[in-house]
Amino acid sequence: AQTVTQSQPEMSVQEAETVTLSCTYDTSESDYYLFWYKQPPSRQMILVIRQEAYKQQNATENRFSVNFQKAAKSFSLKISDSQLGDAAMYFCAYRSEGLGRFGAGTRLTVKP
């Protein structure tokens, strides 16, 4: 079964510092995609970054980057130069054809 595990229920970071959120997943598929979503208090889910499993290069979107380790089935999110607006729940997600699963989420607090 495909599962997604986020082992950090809560994380905290000082403004302007860097934080890494962990995610591991389990799958027997070879073709899949991984995503990080942000959910602020407004509860609207926002796509932060995505990674194709067939690509070795780690995805980067401005201050957000991932460390994708396919063999280890690990997909962590690094947020650089953290800002107050980054405070939210972050969900790691796995998707293959027809199948979509999310982790339990990590609540990120940003301290001024």
Add this chain to the structure above:
Amino acid sequence: GAGVSQSPSNKVTEKGKDVELRCDPISGHTALYWYRQRLGQGLEFLIYFQGNSAPDKSGLPSDRFSAERTGESVSTLTIQRTQQEDSAVYLCASSSQVSYGYTFGSGTRLTVV
């Protein structure tokens, strides 16, 4: 439409009543998902539609839950004989391709009293 629309945004119902939650996906999005999110929790998968068929219903928690979809358009999630543990935000997401991830609606907050 421009985004995924869910209605109502909030619903308060009495225990034992039936409720219908509606999701209007982005036009052309063939895949549609329903998730449940309890307060402070993660997203719990309920059901997946590809077109109007549901290849994966494995997440529906009981036979009180059902869902249908008309073509590649609107989907309705029905909860019969609601219980207090059904209180949650119900999120709908649609997608055109696997690689594009999901576009989420704003959810329906269901409160069973």
